[in-house]
Amino acid sequence: MSEIAYIEYNYIGEIAGLILAGLILCAMVYTKPKNTYVYKYIFGGMILSVIAILIHISILVVANNPDEYFNNEVFLGQLLCFLLVYNGVLYCIFSYVNMMSIVRRSQRKEFFVMYSILSVVYVLGVIIEIASRNFYKRDLTGIDITHFTRYYCGAGIVCAIICFNATLTNLKDVSRVIWDAVSIVVPVDAMILVAQMFCVGRFNSIFSSMTYVPVFALGYMLFHSNPYDEITGCQNAFGLDAYLTKHLGKKKLYICYITLMLPRIEKLWMEDNDLTLKGVAICRAMESISLKLKMYRVSENRYVNVLETDNENEFFRCVNSIRGVLDGAKSDLTSPFNYRIVAGEVYEEINNLLKCRQYFEYVARRFRDQNSSYFYITIPRDYDDFLEEFEISGALEDIRNKLDFEDERILVYAQPIYNVETGSFRVAEALTRLKIGNKIINPDKFIPIAEDTGTIHAITCIVLDKVCKAIDSFVEFYDFDAISINISSKEISHHNINSEIFDILDKYDFDLSKLRFEITESAMFDSYNQANENMTSLTRAGIQFYLDDFGTGYSSLERVMDCPVRTIKFDKTLLYKSLDDDRMDDILRYMIEVFKKNGFNTVIEGVEDESQNQYSVERGFDYIQGYHYAKPEPIEEVKKYFTRITKF
Numbered sequence: 001m002s003e004i005a006y007i008e009y010n011y012i013g014e015i016a017g018l019i020l021a022g023l024i025l026c027a028m029v030y031t032k033p034k035n036t037y038v039y040k041y042i043f044g045g046m047i048l049s050v051i052a053i054l055i056h057i058s059i060l061v062v063a064n065n066p067d068e069y070f071n072n073e074v075f076l077g078q079l080l081c082f083l084l085v086y087n088g089v090l091y092c093i094f095s096y097v098n099m100m101s102i103v104r105r106s107q108r109k110e111f112f113v114m115y116s117i118l119s120v121v122y123v124l125g126v127i128i129e130i131a132s133r134n135f136y137k138r139d140l141t142g143i144d145i146t147h148f149t150r151y152y153c154g155a156g157i158v159c160a161i162i163c164f165n166a167t168l169t170n171l172k173d174v175s176r177v178i179w180d181a182v183s184i185v186v187p188v189d190a191m192i193l194v195a196q197m198f199c200v201g202r203f204n205s206i207f208s209s210m211t212y213v214p215v216f217a218l219g220y221m222l223f224h225s226n227p228y229d230e231i232t233g234c235q236n237a238f239g240l241d242a243y244l245t246k247h248l249g250k251k252k253l254y255i256c257y258i259t260l261m262l263p264r265i266e267k268l269w270m271e272d273n274d275l276t277l278k279g280v281a282i283c284r285a286m287e288s289i290s291l292k293l294k295m296y297r298v299s300e301n302r303y304v305n306v307l308e309t310d311n312e313n314e315f316f317r318c319v320n321s322i323r324g325v326l327d328g329a330k331s332d333l334t335s336p337f338n339y340r341i342v343a344g345e346v347y348e349e350i351n352n353l354l355k356c357r358q359y360f361e362y363v364a365r366r367f368r369d370q371n372s373s374y375f376y377i378t379i380p381r382d383y384d385d386f387l388e389e390f391e392i393s394g395a396l397e398d399i400r401n402k403l404d405f406e407d408e409r410i411l412v413y414a415q416p417i418y419n420v421e422t423g424s425f426r427v428a429e430a431l432t433r434l435k436i437g438n439k440i441i442n443p444d445k446f447i448p449i450a451e452d453t454g455t456i457h458a459i460t461c462i463v464l465d466k467v468c469k470a471i472d473s474f475v476e477f478y479d480f481d482a483i484s485i486n487i488s489s490k491e492i493s494h495h496n497i498n499s500e501i502f503d504i505l506d507k508y509d510f511d512l513s514k515l516r517f518e519i520t521e522s523a524m525f526d527s528y529n530q531a532n533e534n535m536t537s538l539t540r541a542g543i544q545f546y547l548d549d550f551g552t553g554y555s556s557l558e559r560v561m562d563c564p565v566r567t568i569k570f571d572k573t574l575l576y577k578s579l580d581d582d583r584m585d586d587i588l589r590y591m592i593e594v595f596k597k598n599g600f601n602t603v604i605e606g607v608e609d610e611s612q613n614q615y616s617v618e619r620g621f622d623y624i625q626g627y628h629y630a631k632p633e634p635i636e637e638v639k640k641y642f643t644r645i646t647k648f
């Protein structure tokens with residue numbers, strides 16, 4: 001038997017690469033990932049990969065059957081096309097790996113120049129190879145493309161080495177995941193390329209697409225894919241972000257913001273409960289309302305449905321169907337659950353993601369304490385209210401981030417408090433205002449926002465410092481007992497609030513009894529132990545506490561007696577009610593008596609006119625605070641109510 005050197009390339013590896021590339025490309029188109037700076041390299045690279053593989057397969061088909069398909073010019077054209085597209089693929093990998101490092105992004109011009117030079121070398125190499133006529137050898141039994149294959153694999157290895165080196169020299173600027181991926185994938189790739197160079201001559205098998213398709217697939221999976229939730233089949237918050245980033249301000253959208261007060265679906269799942277199926281059925285039913293309705297699960301129990309339409313009626317139809325699904329589920333399920341739906345148009349002005357998210361969260365928050373199901377369609381007024389809150393929360397966050405004790409946006413006012421016995425003013429309460437532009441915002445508006453956004457503590461620190469500064473400037477020249485500041489109930493139970501307070505107090509050397517704190521009942525009862533501990537150590541340092549807004553909470557007199565406070569500030573509503581209602585008057589009378597008997601001082605707030613003043617004096621309050629005596633003024637002004645110390 002004579003040996004025939006019959007060439008038949010096996011390109012199963014390329015077919016596999018083609019299938020993989022096709023699948024990933026479909027996933028990329030379907031999941032609509034966020035269009036980030038580097039995503040275009042992955043997406044473009046994947047398209048080029050598909051083209052490269054198709055050309056490569058066509059080359060192999062011709063190489064395997066030269067007698068049927070061979071035409072010298074066309075074949076040469078195929079080879080050149082492949083080499084160019086392959087160069088494009090390498091460019092995408094190269095750029096992707098490098099641009100993942102922010103530092104490299106700033107040097108992208110240099111990179112482009114460097115890559116262009118490499119490309120020129122590469123193309124020149126091809127021309128020389130072709131001119132020297134050893135690029136491929138044609139035979140009746142097939143075309144030997146060993147040389148061609150080794151040529152481009154060589155280019156691939158050069159690219160791999162450069163990528164590896166670029167990452168290595170840039171190690172401190174790339175994330176660990178990039179380094180891990182590069183340090184595994186690049187050597188593996190280089191090995192496959194070497195194997196390809198070897199195998200093409202020995203076993204006639206071609207699998208070079210396995211060196212680039214997985215690279216893009218990996219990049220996509222790690223950084224750009226938006227996974228779907230396995231149980232509900234919803235995309236996650238990143239998917240929603242990607243969608244909104246792309247469409248906000250360009251298309252008319254409606255959003256339906258749903259909060260389900262249902263046990264977690266995952267939890268039900270573990271309990272293998274029939275409820276799970278019903279919970280999931282809610283998602284299925286919502287999804288099937290309209291093909292245009294996109295459903296996202298943005299947190300444990302929050303779902304966002306987005307509808308893209310110009311037709312308002314379609315929106316109403318959809319939200320009503322959603323409501324119907326939830327009402328149906330409610331009556332169907334044995335365990336109780338509630339939902340809150342806030343739905344509405346995404347106004348044109350809502351042109352960025354943050355604003356959009358915060359707007360719906362803002363409206364939804366209004367109903368968070370609701371104990372029943374709630375369905376609400378937003379109105380334009382909501383957006384105006386939101387804008388105001390958005391402005392306030394933005395300013396508060398900025399204040400917190402800068403934490404400048406001199407911040408001029410925090411204005412400290414103070415209101416003197418009248419001492420009934422002496423007929424003079426010896427104490428005052430500091431009250432904060434927020435200044436944004438020319439507007440002065442009252443604490444009733446911004447304090448709750450500060451508490452919600454976690455900026456309250458910064459505000460307290462700044463106010464504390466400003467009040468200390470004022471006290472420091474008064475002590476030498478004015479005779480007064482103290483200035484009090486309001487501490488939010490959320491703060492006093494925080495474990496390291498004291499050390500932060502003392503950090504500020506340490507800067508001043510006036511007697512700490514000149515400073516007092518006002519806290520509300522809720523501070524005492526939410527997490528009693530920690531709050532009590534904090535208050536005790538502050539009291540030991542000389543700072544007295546007032547119990548503020550007494551009469552608005554639900555606490556019993558007995559519990560209040562246990563608080564480490566010396567002074568009780570009765571809320572103004574208690575005064576107004578007592579003036580109207582004899583039974584309330586009796587209760588007030590009794591409470592004052594009990595407090596006095598137990599050694600507490602009593603203050604009444606909100607005294608606006610002479611009749612209220614008269615009443616307060618008769619009932620025996622020790623101190624009176626209200627517009628009747630003075631309104632809050634900038635804190636520097638409050639000294640005029642105190643007596644000046646005369647020096648001899």
Ligand code: C2E
Pocket residue numbers: 415430431432433442443444447460463486487488518548549572605606607608625626627628632
């Ligand atoms: P509050 O502690 O009960 O303060 C008394 C409020 O009553 C002040 O409102 C004061 O201006 C107002 N007021 C005084 N006299 C009268 C009067 O005769 N009639 C009426 N109707 N009101 C009177 P303001 O300054 O708007 O403060 C509102 C609330 O905001 C304060 O209530 C306090 O709880 C809170 N707050 C103010 N500043 C701060 C702060 O720096 N930190 C914290 N956490 N809360 C603050």
Ligand code: CA
Pocket residue numbers: 429486518548
């Ligand atoms: Ca107060």
Ligand code: CA
Pocket residue numbers: 548549569571605
């Ligand atoms: Ca009060």
